[in-house]
Amino acid sequence: xxxxxxxxxxxxxxxxxxxxxxxxxxxxxxxxxxxxxxxxxxxxxxxxxxxxxxxxxxxxxxxxxxxxxxxxxxxxxxxxxxxxxxxxxxxxxxxxxxxxxxxxxxxxxxxxxxxxxxxxxxxxxxxxxxxxxxxxxxxxxxxxxxxxxxxxxxxxxxxxxxxxxxxxxxxxxxxxxxxxxxxxxxxxxxxxxxxxxxxxxxxxxxxxxxxxxxxxxxxxxxxxxxxxxxxxxxxxxxxx
Amino acid sequence: xxxxxxxxxxxxxxxxxxxxxxxxxxxxxxxxxxxxxxxxxxxxxxxxxxxxxxxxxxxxxxxxxxxxxxxxxxxxxxxxxxxxxxxxxxxxxxxxxxxxxxxxxxxxxxxxxxxxxxxxxxxxxxxxxxxxxxxxxxxxxxxxxxxxxxxxxxxxxxxxxxxxxxxxxxxxxxxxxxxxxxxxxxxxxxxxxxxxxxxxxxxxxxxxxxxxxxxxxxxxxxxxxxxxxxxxxxxxxxxx
DNA sequence: TGCGCTCATTAACCTATGAAAAGGCCAACC
DNA sequence: GGTTGGCCTTTTCATAGGTTAATGAGCGCA
Numbered sequence: 001x002x003x004x005x006x007x008x009x010x011x012x013x014x015x016x017x018x019x020x021x022x023x024x025x026x027x028x029x030x031x032x033x034x035x036x037x038x039x040x041x042x043x044x045x046x047x048x049x050x051x052x053x054x055x056x057x058x059x060x061x062x063x064x065x066x067x068x069x070x071x072x073x074x075x076x077x078x079x080x081x082x083x084x085x086x087x088x089x090x091x092x093x094x095x096x097x098x099x100x101x102x103x104x105x106x107x108x109x110x111x112x113x114x115x116x117x118x119x120x121x122x123x124x125x126x127x128x129x130x131x132x133x134x135x136x137x138x139x140x141x142x143x144x145x146x147x148x149x150x151x152x153x154x155x156x157x158x159x160x161x162x163x164x165x166x167x168x169x170x171x172x173x174x175x176x177x178x179x180x181x182x183x184x185x186x187x188x189x190x191x192x193x194x195x196x197x198x199x200x201x202x203x204x205x206x207x208x209x210x211x212x213x214x215x216x217x218x219x220x221x222x223x224x225x226x227x228x229x230x231x232x233x234x235x236x237x238x239x240x
Numbered sequence: 241x242x243x244x245x246x247x248x249x250x251x252x253x254x255x256x257x258x259x260x261x262x263x264x265x266x267x268x269x270x271x272x273x274x275x276x277x278x279x280x281x282x283x284x285x286x287x288x289x290x291x292x293x294x295x296x297x298x299x300x301x302x303x304x305x306x307x308x309x310x311x312x313x314x315x316x317x318x319x320x321x322x323x324x325x326x327x328x329x330x331x332x333x334x335x336x337x338x339x340x341x342x343x344x345x346x347x348x349x350x351x352x353x354x355x356x357x358x359x360x361x362x363x364x365x366x367x368x369x370x371x372x373x374x375x376x377x378x379x380x381x382x383x384x385x386x387x388x389x390x391x392x393x394x395x396x397x398x399x400x401x402x403x404x405x406x407x408x409x410x411x412x413x414x415x416x417x418x419x420x421x422x423x424x425x426x427x428x429x430x431x432x433x434x435x436x437x438x439x440x441x442x443x444x445x446x447x448x449x450x451x452x453x454x455x456x457x458x459x460x461x462x463x464x465x466x467x468x469x470x471x472x473x474x475x476x477x478x479x480x
Numbered sequence: 481t482g483c484g485c486t487c488a489t490t491a492a493c494c495t496a497t498g499a500a501a502a503g504g505c506c507a508a509c510c
Numbered sequence: 511g512g513t514t515g516g517c518c519t520t521t522t523c524a525t526a527g528g529t530t531a532a533t534g535a536g537c538g539c540a
Contacts (some may be wrong), residue, residue: 061380064466069383071376086365091373091471125326133331135375136311140301142382143309143427147527178487187383190525194489210536226304231331386496419518429498434519 011130019119026113027051033096035179040094045087048104051081055100056177060184061092070185072135073097075158077165079127098176133231142187145225147196150186152225155206155213160229172214247360259359266353267291267343273336280321280334288344290320295340296417300424301332310425311400312375313337315398317405319367338416373471382427385465388435390426392465395453400469 030053033039039057040046050057057074058201071092074080080094087107134157141150158175162168183193199208205221207214215221222228242436270293273279280286280295290297297320299308311332314320320334354361381390398415402408423433440446445461447454455461462468 059376061376063380063384067384069380071379086362086369088369092376122326129326129328132372135379136299136301136332137384139311139379140303140309140373142379144303144307180487189528190488191490191529195527198489418516430518431499431520432497435497438519 012053019117019123022113022117022120023051023123026105026109027053030101033100033102035096035098035100035148038093038095039100039102039228040090042090045089046081046107048106049110050094051103051105052076052080053101053103054079055102056097056098057094057102058097058181058185059092061095064116068184069187070181070210072131072138073154073158073185075165076167079124092137097178097181120138130232137231138185146189147186147192149225150188151193152205152221153194153227154182154185155215156218156222156225156227156229157232159215159218161233171216171218172212174211175208175213176211195197241403259357259363262353262357262360263291263363266295266345266349270341270343273340273342275336275338275340278333278335279340279342280330281311282330282333285329285367286321286347288346289350290334291343291345292316292318292320293343295336295342297334297336297340298421298425299332299334308424309427310421312371312378313394313398313425314404316407321363337418337421343365361376370472377471387426387428387432388439389465390428391422391433391436392440392461393467394422394425395455396458396462396465396467396469397472398453399455399458400472411456411458412450412452414451415448415453416451 039050042061052074054076056076057078057080058070059072059074059080060068060070062068074094076144110124114124117186137153137157141153145153155175159171159173162173167173171217179193179197180187180190183190188196197206197208200221201208203220203224205215205217205224207216275295279290282301292314294316296316297313297314297318299314299320300308300309300310301327314334350364377393377397379402381393385393395415399408399411399413402413407413419433419437420430423430426433428436437446437448440461441448443460443464445455445457445464449458
């Protein structure tokens with residue numbers, strides 16, 4: 001699978017082929033960035049939204065004392081910054097976690113496409129809904145789950161999201177991010193992340209070698225981390 | 241200030257009087273709920289969005305083991321569930337923290353108003369942006385701030401938000417919620433919330449008696465909790 | 481082959497927070 | 511005016527996770 005194949009660009013929302021083609025057309029001019037680069041910096045006023053075609057990215061914020069939190073993870077096919085329909089200053093930044101191929105879609109083009117193609121407008125809305133549901137679940141992890149549970153939960157989530165994008169092989173998938181990135185996702189120290197991964201391995205729930213994650217016991221992992229994937233299953237939109 | 245006065249209904253977004261009147265008109269039929277009641281339950285499919293006219297409310301989720309997290313707090317004048325433009329099943333619930341006066345605005349009416357009055361559509365977008373910025377900052381608290389800092393930070397936030405709604409008296413405001421509600425906001429135990437409040441008091445940063453909060457040292461509290469309110473100051477929207 | 485980098489792993493010790501339990505305050509109610 | 515119940519407060523003890531530091535594994539590169 002070449003990283004820039006147009007079919008990679010489809011995301012969670014359901015789109016008729018014709019509409020999907022319009023989006024793909026908008027994302028034709030792609031860019032690349034190495035790992036660890038800002039795609040959109042904090043405090044700037046973006047005029048495009050970003051479509052990730054390949055690689056992993058994240059939204060993040062940094063505290064005055066240097067502590068960092070990755071508030072969201074974006075996977076191949078994800079649309080970042082869906083709020084971009086209005087320009088405004090970024091209260092956070094968007095950065096790559098791995099080498100990334102992405103497209104910048106101008107707000108004006110998005111707005112026009114949404115106006116002219118109601119299914120696209122709906123797809124954008126559903127993408128937004130899905131992202132906020134994911135962020136809410138992330139808040140639950142931060143507030144009320146133990147480190148091991150946070151990791152187990154997100155591994156289940158990645159599995160579902162990557163499966164929707166056709167990027168899993170059974171119960172295995174590439175998770176090309178560093179343990180430090182996972183730590184910043186969950187507000188943990190790297191040491192604790194490492195300890196918790198060890199525990200998940202020792203419980204026979206996962207295997208993680210060379211940035212490839214395999215869920216050894218899907219039911220067990222879901223049970224262990226109280227994962228209920230319904231928050232990801234945005235039903236088919238209804239036109240009203 | 242009577243709780244149902246129409247001017248209470250204005251929220252953060254900037255609206256011309258004429259547009260504001262339309263929103264107020266939509267919110268004319270109000271309802272009441274006691275403290276601790278669900279306004280919108282998890283798993284239901286809402287057909288209206290909720291405008292809080294008086295009292296405090298929250299979004300929350302509950303884990304299988306009974307642990308609860310309040311993911312957002314809604315203050316008088318706040319519009320909850322701004323994603324309601326599309327109907328879908330709720331992945332969380334909306335509940336009152338105090339007795340609340342609110343209005344249910346049908347999605348169809350919102351959609352019509354947005355279509356016919358561009359400024360209203362923009363105001364809805366800006367409301368959405370502000371809410372997500374607030375939630376992102378909440379994630380930072382959950383992930384990377386100590387209990388005392390979380391509390392100090394949210395007290396600064398409440399102060400700004402209530403000031404925008406004309407509900408502060410200098411550096412004092414009513415905070416009619418229980419310590420247990422604050423604990424569920426930050427994933428803390430009630431004991432730790434209490435301990436942390438004691439520390440903020442002892443440092444001379446706040447006073448809190450009879451559900452009335454006074455910030456004794458605004459600069460000190462902001463410094464202590466790394467509060468930077470720019471995430472709340474959504475600038476005037478630009479029509480493009 | 482060996483240097484130098486980044487990342488993963490482990491250990492020792494320390495701290496913030498959780499859990500359980502008990503008492504205090506206050507307002508509503510009988 | 512005493513009782514009841516909700517909330518706040520404080521204490522004690524247990525633990526998840528932070529911090530620091532040292533080691534190891536893998537890999538590009540001279």
